[in-house]
Amino acid sequence: MAEKRDYYEVLGVGKDASDGELKKAFRSLARKYHPDKNPDDSDSEHMFKEVQEAYAVLSNPDQRRQYDMFGHDSPGGSPFGPSGFQGVNINLDDLFSGGFESIFSGMFGGGGRTNRGRRGSDVLLRHTITLEEIYNEAEIEISANLSAACGTCNGTGAKTANDIQTCSTCGGEGRVVRQARVGPFVQQMVSDCPDCNGQGKTIRNPCSDCRGSGSEKREQKLRMSIPQGAEDGLRLRQRGKGEYILNGQPGDLYIQLEVEPHAWFERDGPDLIMALPLGYPEMMLGTQVELPHIDGKPLIIDVPAGAKPSETLVIRGRGMPRRRGRGQGDVTILLKLHVPEKIDKSMRSTLKDMLPSFGLPPNDVEDAVRREAEDRRN
Ligand SMILES: [Zn+2]
Ligand SMILES: [Zn+2]
DSSP states (O other), X not given: OXXXXXXXXXXXXXXXXXXXXXXXXXXXXXXXXXXXTSXXXXXXXXXXXXXXXXXXXXXXXXXXXXXXXXXXXXXXXXXXXXXXXXXXXXXXXXXXXXXXXXXXXXXXXXXXXXXXXXXOOOEEEEEEEOHHHHHHOSEEXXXXXXXXXXXXXXXXXXXXXXXXXXXXXXXXXSEEEEEEEXXXXXEEEEEEOTTTTTSSEEXXXXXXXXXXXXXXXXXXXXXEEOOTTOOTTOEEEETTOSOOOTTSBOOOEEEEEEEOOOSXXXXXXXXXXXXXXXXXXXXHHOEEEEEOOTTSSOEEEEEOTTOOTTOEEEETTOSOBOXXXXXXXXXXXXXXXXXOSOOOHHHHHHXXXXXXXXXXXXXXXXXXXXXXXXXXXX
16 A cells, blocks of 8 residues: 555645645645546546545644644544545535535534533422512522432442443443445444443442432522512522433522512502502591501501592602612502491481581582593593
């Protein structure tokens, strides 16, 4: 067998040739020796293959570095596997358009090792929380039965460290290379090792506590801060606290906040809304009502004299915190008329006494209806 020629010599470029120079040299030589242009010429065929091989190696930075250091005697043998370079099918047209580049870039198993990365499942937990807690606590602590590395085997899944062995099928690489012949060409296919599921390791004696899975459920305490203005359904993420997985990345844990309905407040973003039932005398005379509030200080509602049902009062800045520390929302109070379900005899006679002063005179009804409509429409 003839001595293998130097790749730079084959392409007719210097050792410091740039990528562009390599490409240009390859393109012109490949066109010159392309089989379509030189039918039944075994010398051209040989040159065409030689040029391809030189370009395949020199256009790949890793392979070029190796070649610069070791020449053709690279440790580990030919980068193209035991059968050496087999040539690739390049269209003459591709040599003009540049479509050949993808063929070469995929030649060495996709240009380096890509770790597909096993990852554990994400876990979703629901955490019930009160409005008061959202308002007052910066942090919550939850404890839950969560997946973690098995304490007995430290998450390795093996009984002892000696039980972890390098997979003999793939030699610990986790990947196997198959060579498939497609017509006159040999294609290299890289896939996960079937014997170790791409992990590169096998376990001789599995840990008896986790049965080789490397994970166990354990009661764990987690602290997390509640963002300002947190609302029902908000998901807080704890990276890596999800499902533990052998030889992989653990999943994430999501805590979904479920806000318990408050005894009287409804929530509209940072604003709190409530209804206040008052009797007729209180509306007429005005009153002051005091209620316990989520901020720990009493909420004092001043109802002015002559207040009407369905009117609203607003107390500024006593609602929930707004997002990103921009103050607080308001408390809106809707006034409602409280009508007792039952009245006794003495109350009935008191009300009858009140009729002449507070009731509507019968001949004023139409006027009153008209005035109400005008007010309502303004
Ligand atoms: Zn394997
Ligand atoms: Zn274990």
